[in-house]
Amino acid sequence: MSFKRNLSPDVYKSRKKIYSNTGNSSSNNSTSTNISPEKNKDNNDSTRDTKRILEHLHSIFPVEKFEHRLPSIIFKHQLYSISKNKTETDRQLQELRNRDEIRYFHLGIDSDDFDLCIVFTRDYEQHVIKFNKNNQVVDKFLNVVFKECPDVFVSREALMKFQIGDDEISQLFKAGVLTARNLGSWWISIPGAGEFVKCFLQGRKTLLQIVKKSKYGEILQNELETRKLPKGAKLGIMYHIHDIVGAELVNCIYTSSGRLIREKD
Secondary structure: OOOOOOHHHHHOOEOOOOOEOOEOOOOOOOOOEOOOHHHOOOOOOOOHHHHHHHHHHHHOOOHHHHOOOOOOOEEHHHHHHOOOOHHHHHHHHHHHHHOOOEEEEEOOOOOOHHHEEEEEHHHHHHHHHHHOOOOHHHHHHHHHHHHHOOOOEEEHHHHHHOOOOHHHHHHHHHHOOEEEEEOOEEEEOOOOHHHHHHHHHHHHHHHHHHHHHOHHHEEEHHHHOOOOOOOOOOOOHHHHHHHHHHOOOEEEEEEOOEEEEEEOO
């Protein structure tokens, strides 16, 4: 049986506070939120299913463990660990991008689509302003470049069009909103993301090792959720379960005892 067909009842167990654009909700990294459609204020919104998943993944990001130095960062592939329809999820994500509710970022972890992460637009803007107060160049970047360039990178030509020269580019690089891509272009980046990437990779590696070392190379998700991660893996067990399942780094099988996570051949 396909694990995706039965995923929603297993994932949405305990009710939590819904995401609000005005701030991050704290996380205890427990199993997912039980958000019923009739409780959602945006029932007529064609993106409501994907927004509910985003809100849940947003809620389990432990911003307090990073002392609020990061916004909630969600990998695109994590949504596939919950979504029943990948194609429809991609369509709804694109609609949310078109409405400028979310932004994609490239973190340089993988070379394919599994590297794309998502941050709510307002979260990103508040995060950048928080760490670059009274910086006119950064303000210009947010108000002009960020608004007009929806892609994950920006070219020198585009920056010049917005009258941002080499000196200002250097300032944006130091502010953490641009990182090197190739000659003549830069990734639009999340200030402080290096700390996140380090924790993320450590947690992913640890979780895959736990699965591999389990008897027969498989473990029930309910049991996996009780395992402890090393101190440096701050993101929590549920964040990484959504990662390895959504990125298809493991196989998932449904049993009468719940979802079984199995090492990939």
